[in-house]
Amino acid sequence: MSETEIEFSPVNNPIELATYYEALSQPGVASLQITNGGGKEHPVVLLEQEERDYLLFDLSAIRDLAPQLRRGVKFTLHGYTPGGLVQSNPMTMRELISADGRLLAYADWPTEINVKQRRASFRASLRLGMDVGVRLYSEDEESQNKIELQGDLKDLSATGCLAEFFMQDGVSRVLPDLDTDIELYFPNGTKFEVPAKVRHLKTDNDRQVLAVGFEFPEIGQAKEKDLWNFVREIEREASRSAGEGGNKTPSELFQVKDENDKRLGRRHGHQYATPMARRLARIAGYLDSQMVVLKQGQPVNSHQLSLHADRLLDMLDDSREDLLFAVHCIHRESRWIRHGLSVAVRLADLLTTVKVPRDIRKAVTAAAMVHDLGKGMMPPEIWRAVTLSTEVYKEMQAHVDHIMGKLESCKWLSPVVRDNVIGQINERLDGSGYPDGVRDKSLGQLARGAAVVDVLDALQRARPDRPAMSAVAAHKFIQARTEQFDEVWIDRYIRHFGPVPIGSLLRFDSGIFAWVVGLDRDKKIARVRVSPHKLAPDSKLGEPLEGGALRDLGKIKDIVVPEN
Template sequence: MSFSAQHQNPSANVIRSLLKHKHELSVYAKDMPYALKAEVAGLNVDTGHMVLELEYAGSDIERYLATGGVSFDLEALKGTQTIERETYSLNNVAAKLIKTDSMLYQLECQLPESVFVKESRGAVRIPFILGMQSRVSLEVYLHELNVPGRLRNLSIGGCMVDIDLAESVAISAGQPIPGVMLEFPNGESFFSEGKVRHIRPLGNQGYAAVGIQFINLSTSQTETLFQFVNEAEREAAYRAGTNDKLVNHSLLFIPGVKEKKILQREALEREKRARQPPMERGVMDVAHQLQVGLMYIKSRHLFPHEIFYDCVDTLRYLVEQDRKAFLYALAFLREEPDWVRLAVQVAGLLTDMLLSRDPHNPQVREAVFGALLHTMGKPLLISAELPSLKVNMNPAQKAILRGHVAALRNKLDELGWTPSPTCREVLENANERLDGSGYPTGKSGRQLTELIRLVAVIKAVNKLLHSRNGLPPRSPLDAYRTIHEADTAYDKTILVEYMQAYGLYPIGSLAKFSGGFLAWVVDINGKGMPIQVHIVKNLRFPDTNISSVITENDLSQLGKLEGIVNPSDYGVKMLKI
């Protein structure tokens, strides 16, 4: 270790290493619904002085420094395809706010002189930096729900775990966790009971940070934990280069056979995924922000209407920017939680159909807002009796879930937020049917407006096109036929309008050709026939993935179009970073 490296600021060194890759830095505050994106305008690795530049249109930016310092997440996407994710989080960093223009600010930050952070309870928190990895399993409900994650820091008192945002619906601050399992790369593990201290969004890639306190530790557990914390501290010091006496990795962080196999499998899965184009990223951001909004509702007891209206405006912008690319992007929400996928897809198609009818319709914004929120009561019902929305539910759980409209309405009342008449109409009536067979109140006929009849058809088609409660998805033709044959439950005029808009081979569906090829439908002509597809698999070579876009003139090479198929039947899916 050189003399100069020894005297560089360790935190600045970690940040510098991440800035070499594609990255995003997000400034956050406990009481603010938005994280602000910032750019690193200057970094001195010797002194630890860092300058952030950010844009903010509000008048309360000081609230991001309410504790006297600034907190931020730095996410880097590494690897040949920039999809290996690494994060570094710092909180309450000494900072000075300087306004440089009407909406532009600089934050002059003094980074801590150690990567190790002393907690309020006296323990030292070890950040998992520069590639340090450990897997975590949170047993949220005993024998019912396990949430996987990655360890982001560790101390004698607890840890911070990075989980998929979709899994955060079952976790709230103050919640006991029956089992916290930490598994280190060499195969050693630690188990404890825990309690959630806090939960917040982590960066902008669709993850959440959960702070866990270890509780009810026995003497032997405490001794084991001390050993693991010491080894983590040693590894972090070695990777950060702060101790020239350390010449190799801690044995705890040298991958064993099991971990190597997992890492190889994850690397192969990442390689299968092409980079998301901007439209798909835009749609995915809406899905993530919807879940972030739910987190604020549950953990901070506030209704972040700015987040939700931003989602609504984003959907409209994307539709108007490139309608067909937007419809294609909507399909790639298949791997998101059902309540999120349904909300965003229904809201997206509602935006599309309302704008096609009348681009100046003043109802559009509030109607789409209602559609985005109309499934949010479902995750609010998660409990020990209904531990997950992913499972095939028993009758008792289905009965609980039917109360989701009332659950959302009650939560909005509790938070003191009053929806507009149009928004409330969609929130409360999206599940009603013309024949009175819907819920929650069984409204029928003239009690349901044209808007609700449209939402009902969009929802009905969407549900049939996706697997639910163990039932396989229908083809578009079967879905249309089922709805048409549902007697007077749905408005058949609107069904015809829907069919004319999206056809028998909707953009974003997976088509199968007689030549053995599977391809996403990218574009269709005026008759609803595919004229551009994205080939992803040749069934004669099922273990090989393809990525090739062909247009109308070359479609005959694929053989005859046989129909629309279920992607999961062929192992075709989207992978998350």
């Protein structure tokens, strides 16, 4: 059945019926139609239901119909609900009473209604202030440790749900596993776990959220009954919070057990080491959500890529030193995101030394940002291997084609830049690179520069087959391999960023750790921020120290590789 077709079906499951009646009780939803009454519908308020016993109506607004209803004239109940257009079988009022100036009426609880619907099941939406947490669990592709992703439930049915996740929570490290278990967590502490499949994804870059639709396949009767109860309670609470449902009994599920319970939905209070790191986190969140949709087979969003490339260049113009440090402060996202951002920032900054126009730097920045996203589209087992067989090594190289194939809609992205920064960033002067073994004079200047930036950043990140290096050690490594990397670009890089670049972690002979956050004109250390640990920079960093305050820290003992 297509999405535009309307299916007419009877509903007689008591729990599902109660859910529909709960929806009909929301303000302005229900109407009453007298059988053989000319088809006119009259607004009616469904006040209350007692399952398998009665429905209670408020007829105060349609008192003129009271004589007919007292005589037992049959009527039907109508209304548009989240499950579709509802129409009851003909029924009669069994009792009309006056109370506090209102005209109330009881009818027998209908044991069947008919629903004209566009989807298979009723779907109850949560209103603002109704927090239900959603948690997913997965295995981290790098550490193989169990990680979780926490979000907000937006709607629920017996066959699936919609949840939103904050982009800056590293969504790509968990999503989009096609088969997973999700846990719903209600304010009163009730937990419910159900197997689910990811069905669709939609990014909202303005709100920085990723909306994910889940399907609940092949659940048993017990879980289906629980789900219907949850749907009904959501409808009950949504009706109460609509402003005219104060007479309804509060849902037990939404009685808050602990006001400080962090499991109730996501919390956007992430702290970052610097204001610039917070700005960069928005771009990282965009890239992380982009990786999720790439895994689902969707292309790169051309407009958003252009927008974020401009933002990154603007940030570089605002304060290059702050941005160069900020790339070391992003740690929630996938390693492909963190690496891509670092390469984009440093390559865009390095190209200022050779007077490259802004439009070319923008294309370079965009290409560098996404150049490794193809790796996230491949089986994670490849990236956990300590050694690669020839066959697996060839398979790994396909990550280049994976991302190149998703950029076809980016018509503004120069093909020359794309091919140099993405297609040839892994090539080497001696032909030992991939995917095509391009060598020597066949490699353009942009590809040569990109390869140097890419490798120097990669060497400073741990992999299963080797530990991370310090910037100084990485410089020595690449300087000894001029048969693979362009010596001019190596020298240009070290001169521009300095022998001990911004983002290096120092240990002084006093035992104090400090991050390099500024250099002088001679590329010597001019400003640092003390850290209480040797982990990635966080909000516990001290204020910037320079001049005499920097000298008071003593002599630099060594350059330390940060711990994960």
